[in-house]
Amino acid sequence: xxxxxxxxxxxxxxxxxxxxxxxxxxxxxxxxxxxxxxxxxxxxxxxxxxxxxxxxxxxxxxxxxxxxxxxxxxxxxxxxxxxxxxxxxxxxxxxxxxxxxxxxxxxxxxxxxxxxxxxxxxxxxxxxxxxxxxxxxxxxxxxxxxxxxxxxxxxxxxxxxxxxxxxxxxxxxxxxxxxxxxxxxxxxxxxxxxxxxxxxxxxxxxxxxxxxxxxxxxxxxxxxxxxxxxxxxxxxxxxxxxxxxxxxxxxxxxxxxxxxxxxxxxxxxxxxxxxxxxxxxxxxxxxxxxxxxxxxxxxxxxxxxxxxxxxxxxxxxxxxxxxxxxxxxxxxxxxxxxxxxxxxxxxxxxxxxxxxxxxxxxxxxxxxxxxxxxxxxxxxxxxxxxxxxxxxxxxxxxxxxxxxxxxxx
Amino acid sequence: xxxxxxxxxxxxxxxxxxxxxxxxxxxxxxxxxxxxxxxxxxxxxxxxxxxxxxxxxxxxxxxxxxxxxxxxxxxxxxxxxxxxxxxxxxxxxxxxxxxxxxxxxxxxxxxxxxxxxxxxxxxxxxxxxxxxxxxxxxxxxxxxxxxxxxxxxxxxxxxxxxxxxxxxxxxxxxxxxxxxxxxxxxxxxxxxxxxxxxxxxxxxxxxxxxxxxxxxxxxxxxxxxxxxxxxxxxxxxxxxxxxxxxxxxxxxxxxxxxxxxxxxxxxxxxxxxxxxxxxxxxxxxxxxxxxxxxxxxxxxxxxxxxxxxxxxxxxxxxxxxxxxxxxxxxxxxxxxxxxxxxxxxxxxxxxxxxxxxxxxxxxxxxxxxxxxxxxxxxxxxxxxxxxxxxxxxxxxxxxxxxxxxxxxx
Numbered sequence: 103x104x105x106x107x108x109x110x111x112x113x114x115x116x117x118x119x120x121x122x123x124x125x126x127x128x129x130x131x132x133x134x135x136x137x138x139x140x141x142x143x144x145x146x147x148x149x150x151x152x153x154x155x156x157x158x159x160x161x162x163x164x165x166x167x168x169x170x171x172x173x174x175x176x177x178x179x180x181x182x183x184x185x186x187x188x189x190x191x192x193x194x195x196x197x198x199x200x201x202x203x204x205x206x207x208x209x210x211x212x213x214x215x216x217x218x219x220x221x222x223x224x225x226x227x228x229x230x231x232x233x234x235x236x237x238x239x240x241x242x243x244x245x246x247x248x249x250x251x252x253x254x255x256x257x258x259x260x261x262x263x264x265x266x267x268x269x270x271x272x273x274x275x276x277x278x279x280x281x282x283x284x285x286x287x288x289x290x291x292x293x294x295x296x297x298x299x300x301x302x303x304x305x306x307x308x309x310x311x312x313x314x315x316x317x318x319x320x321x322x323x324x325x326x327x328x329x330x331x332x333x334x335x336x337x338x339x340x341x342x343x344x345x346x347x348x349x350x351x352x353x354x355x356x357x358x359x360x361x362x363x364x365x366x367x368x369x370x371x372x373x374x375x376x377x378x379x380x381x382x383x384x385x386x387x388x389x390x391x392x393x394x395x396x397x398x399x400x401x402x403x404x405x406x407x408x409x410x411x412x413x414x415x416x417x418x419x420x421x422x423x424x425x426x427x428x429x430x431x432x433x434x435x436x437x438x439x440x441x442x443x444x445x446x447x448x449x450x451x452x453x454x455x456x457x458x459x460x461x462x463x464x465x466x467x468x469x470x471x472x473x474x475x476x477x478x479x480x481x482x483x484x485x486x487x488x489x490x491x492x493x494x495x496x497x498x499x500x501x502x503x504x505x506x507x508x509x510x511x
Numbered sequence: 512x513x514x515x516x517x518x519x520x521x522x523x524x525x526x527x528x529x530x531x532x533x534x535x536x537x538x539x540x541x542x543x544x545x546x547x548x549x550x551x552x553x554x555x556x557x558x559x560x561x562x563x564x565x566x567x568x569x570x571x572x573x574x575x576x577x578x579x580x581x582x583x584x585x586x587x588x589x590x591x592x593x594x595x596x597x598x599x600x601x602x603x604x605x606x607x608x609x610x611x612x613x614x615x616x617x618x619x620x621x622x623x624x625x626x627x628x629x630x631x632x633x634x635x636x637x638x639x640x641x642x643x644x645x646x647x648x649x650x651x652x653x654x655x656x657x658x659x660x661x662x663x664x665x666x667x668x669x670x671x672x673x674x675x676x677x678x679x680x681x682x683x684x685x686x687x688x689x690x691x692x693x694x695x696x697x698x699x700x701x702x703x704x705x706x707x708x709x710x711x712x713x714x715x716x717x718x719x720x721x722x723x724x725x726x727x728x729x730x731x732x733x734x735x736x737x738x739x740x741x742x743x744x745x746x747x748x749x750x751x752x753x754x755x756x757x758x759x760x761x762x763x764x765x766x767x768x769x770x771x772x773x774x775x776x777x778x779x780x781x782x783x784x785x786x787x788x789x790x791x792x793x794x795x796x797x798x799x800x801x802x803x804x805x806x807x808x809x810x811x812x813x814x815x816x817x818x819x820x821x822x823x824x825x826x827x828x829x830x831x832x833x834x835x836x837x838x839x840x841x842x843x844x845x846x847x848x849x850x851x852x853x854x855x856x857x858x859x860x861x862x863x864x865x866x867x868x869x870x871x872x873x874x875x876x877x878x879x880x881x882x883x884x885x886x887x888x889x890x891x892x893x894x895x896x897x898x899x900x901x902x903x904x905x906x907x908x909x910x911x912x913x914x915x916x917x918x919x920x
Contacts, residue, residue, distance in 0.1 A: 122568070152587070155587075155591060156591065160595060161598065162598070163597075166604070170590035171587060171590035177583045178583050181565075185568055185572040185573050186569060188569065188576070189570065195575070201654055245610055247607075
């Protein structure tokens with residue numbers, strides 16, 4: 103007996119039959135005697151359809167209005183799920199982001215949750231009602247509708263679980279758990295029984311696609327026990343928790359990859375940290391995600407700076423750099439698109455020198471050129487040509503023997 | 512220079528091309544130097560699609576959840592209209608019902624507006640922005656989303672015009688104005704230059720379909736100058752105002768008709784006004800619209816009571832009467848569906864006895880049986896067989912010469 107937050111993505115509510123299936127999952131949890139809060143995304147391709155409608159009316163749709171538009175997607179789903187539950191004889195009530203008290207910063211398209219005012223949800227749970235909350239959306243203090251960006255429904259569910267001190271947050275998705283790599287591309291990828299927040303965070307950040315990074319961050323910060331499992335198959339999923347007791351002996355836990363990466367290289371910067379901080383401050387102000395940053399100094403006292411961004415941010419980034427060229431002390435800059443990031447992740451890496459070296463060796467042996475490198479305590483990322491991405495990932499998955507069966511210690 | 516409220520229905524925003532056309536109409540009004548507030552409905556068949564989705568998931572969808580579902584329709588439209596205006600270089604901002612401060616009573620599916628808190632809208636107008644408000648929807652004091660029922664967007668626009676002390680409220684629709692009868696069925700129906708609130712009220716109540724009755728009531732109570740005109744053709748519409756100077760000599764101004772009427776007859780009531788008030792109180796409590804009421808007393812001191820309702824309310828009405836049979840002193844009741852109401856309307860009627868008699872004569876001459884009659888100062892309604900509805904309307908339209916050209920005095 104406790105509070106369980108369940109999250110169902112767009113695929114799980116994609117049509118009437120799937121909504122009925124989702125309703126069964128909700129009822130199962132309720133029948134265990136738990137208080138259930140459900141977070142849902144927009145139905146299947148709804149968001150894409152709304153975006154294309156917007157693009158027909160505006161070449162650069164106003165962000166405030168996009169949030170107004172897209173937030174209708176989840177509102178449709180919550181009402182349908184609630185009425186289906188009521189039809190089955192369960193007391194249910196749907197809540198939009200603003201009704202659920204999900205207060206965000208005043209940023210359209212990519213807002214962060216500041217606070218969740220759970221009074222209303224709690225009072226419904228006390229009455230035995232199932233509460234269905236719209237994912238992906240919130241409201242500013244001024245009453246403006248915001249959205250949380252890609253994977254925002256994951257964030258909504260984890261944030262709700264944290265605010266409600268839920269016993270678990272279960273993310274239902276179209277895969278059966280977290281894998282050593284993306285099984286759509288790496289056929290021998292294997293499902294993990296458990297993974298730590300930090301490992302999951304790197305996997306999420308590196309484009310593993312199962313869970314949004316911000317959601318994992320939230321879960322880690324508030325110690326929310328997470329589970330990722332399939333909405334279609336009834337098999338055990340993957341647990342995400344602080345300490346993963348099993349499998350400690352595995353150095354590398356997964357291989358992640360992400361395409362559509364652009365490298366930007368800036369030439370002619372005078373040495374001095376002022377310029378660097380100015381550049382990344384201005385990019386952050388424009389909500390451009392900079393990932394890998396590499397800096398080198400040359401004999402003539404100039405700094406050569408490279409960083410990676412997503413392809414979709416290229417136009418904005420180029421505009422910003424061009425506009426501020428003089429102020430930032432940029433001589434000129436070059437961009438290279440069509441790149442991909444391939445990374446290996448594992449908590450065991452920190453105490454095992456030579457893992458990075460092995461990675462570079464494997465790629466070199468297979469004739470894959472490395473264009474950028476970035477390392478952290480639990481991951482090594484390389485940027486390679488987009489065309490080599492899957493091959494690089496497969497070679498690494500094989501070399502680190504990630505398809506080997508897990509051993510319980 | 513002043514405030515103009517424009518309302519565009521579902522047809523006027525039914526697809527991308529029509530939204531662009533609507534945006535042109537908004538810009539024209541703004542360019543005249545006016546402050547413009549726009550109320551829009553859901554796109555074309557959106558509401559119908561959402562309703563059928565709900566029906567697939569629940570045989571009797573919860574009303575609260577239906578409001579949650581249906582209110583997304585207008586939210587999609589406001590954002591699209593706003594982003595299209597911004598794309599054209601105009602500053603625009605969209606507002607849902609709750610954001611626009613449209614406070615309603617706590618009734619789902621058919622709420623009445625209690626108050627409009629216009630502070631936010633006014634501050635946008637002061638900045639020169641065009642404000643796009645979602646029609647048909649509001650919010651209770653407790654933050655629950657409500658809808659206003661059929662024709663609710665008309666009500667939203669008139670209520671906003673009243674609250675903002677607008678100079679005019681223009682209802683754009685798929686007809687060019689208010690006609691002497693429905694031109695889809697009565698080929699020689701003629702467009703009126705002007706009509707009084709009271710006449711329009713009777714026309715709206717009697718199913719003329721151009722404007723919702725509640726909206727006209729609102730306009731009358733707050734003296735909001737109304738205009739009904741075409742969103743497609745640029746021709747003069749019909750003005751609705753307190754005093755119609757022209758055409759005073761015309762006794763009958765229009766013929767209205769409405770199908771899907773049911774007559775309920777209750778037998779065996781003991782005489783006494785208590786029973787009657789109880790019956791209609793309980794029906795009103797269940798939001799069943801009772802229209803014509805006829806009561807007769809017989810020699811054996813029993814009351815025979817007939818009243819008309821809409822076909823769609825038959826099941827609810829029968830359930831309520833059956834359930835409260837004993838308490839209300841009902842012996843038994845009978846219902847007859849498949850009826851229609853045909854009415855003649857005109858302010859001049861009050862000083863012209865014999866108009867009703869002429870109406871009955873015309874129907875009798877054409878072999879159309881009258882099942883119920885109801886009269887007011889400016890209208891006479893008859894209930895006839897649904898199959899005779901159009902023929903009855905056409906005969907009356909001809910007999911009262913409503914196709915004759917208007918004369919300016």
